[in-house]
Amino acid sequence: MSFLEVLKETVDKVDGAVSSMVIGKDGISVQEFIQEKLVDLTGLSAEASAMIKDIGLAADNLGLGEAREFSIISDRCGIIMRKINADYYLALVIKPDGNYGKGRFILKTAVPKLEAEF
8 A cells, every 4th residue: 555545545534634644754745645734734844853853752761661652732733743663753634623532543553565565
């Protein structure tokens, strides 16, 4: 299954999801699927690099182990990011009234499909 197919399927399965993307920890977008633009995905991928680094450092400092997933919920949207491997993350953008629990579950099930592509 291609990156684009997995990203589209991820958005289609979650109520309120509008876009998804594979982001490198260096902040470079590998692939995007956009159904509706709630956030600038180029900006998100650029900011993701700093977020990944900061969250990893915080988890390490707290003795939590490796951070596998994190989210940002704002007035305009929610962004859930899940680690695919050491270098890549899967991000899902959801409307404020979307199903965040299902989003987390679908990301968890999508990651193995993407791992096979790396």
